[in-house]
Amino acid sequence: MSIEEIPQGAEVQVISKDEKKARDLIKKLNLKQVPGITRVTFKQKGNLIYAIDSPDVFRSPAGTYVVFGEAKVDDMNKRIAEAQAQAAQQEALSKAATADDKSPEAITADLEAASLLDKKEDDEEEEEGEVDESGLDSADIDIIIEQTQVSRAKAAKALRKHDGDMVNAIMELS
Template identity: 80%
Template sequence: MSIEEIPQGADVNVLPKNEKKARELIKKLGLKQIKGITRVTFKQRGNLIYAIDSPDVYRSNAGTYVVFGEAKVDDMNKRIAEAQAAQASQEALAKSAANAAAQDDDKSPEAITADLQKASLLDKSEEAEEEDDGEVDESGLDPKDIDIIVEQTQVPRAKAVKALRAHKGDMVNAIMDLS
């Protein structure tokens, strides 16, 4: 029977000539086939793994095994990375679903009004900060101290002066308060 005569979808193994000879010799040596093994793996240094799916395994009386099948390189690092990526995508989908559900709940007029009020309060606080940026009385404070606070905290000069006054000239506490 040639390969062309095998019906499509049939579960038939076509073995190379050398493998047929090796199997015949193994039967003559008295090795016994072990059924039920679905996968055999061989590990090498550096997490390099060779895997044989659906192997034919033979065992001798001395405990030696002979394995027939197609060995494929199985990269463990790649498997771990794929598993982590799949887990991260599942978590992202779960978060987006939760966010979508939360947004759907806030479509009531009361929630919209509350959101608008929060936004207007934020605008007022920004305006108050802008008012603080004007001229500030720096009398009684060392300009170098103010410059250091501005440099360290990246805040406007008016805020630095205000914090320095609140802490009675103590630079460390003023920087900690603004950080």
């Protein structure tokens, strides 16, 4: 297969003769490929780490592993420094974002305060006006007040809205 025949964007893996021979021997040894491994690291004395990204890993029934891939020296101190720099950058970004935004707890508290304020305003509006109980049973209104802990005016309004149906009036006010 020539280079012109390879579709653009296709993932191509070049395998040396020795690696191909080793893979054929692995198939004969009945080793099973282990899927889902994205990185293999080997540690030597003195924080020297060899890393293989996107390896092909095979396992024998006895628990021996064979790993194929390009090993690169991984400097752990450099990685730690990069991780710390990224963490500091993310912290700075989050501080800048929270300067404008609030935490979820603060937003929840604001919403609860606003809903309580709206309830108080509604109660004040209804309590100011006279309660029109004409055509309604006062015992029904008393039961709604007892079940929902609302004002008499609000209970009468809900009962009137549902044409005297106590269940729906209670459900609306609960």
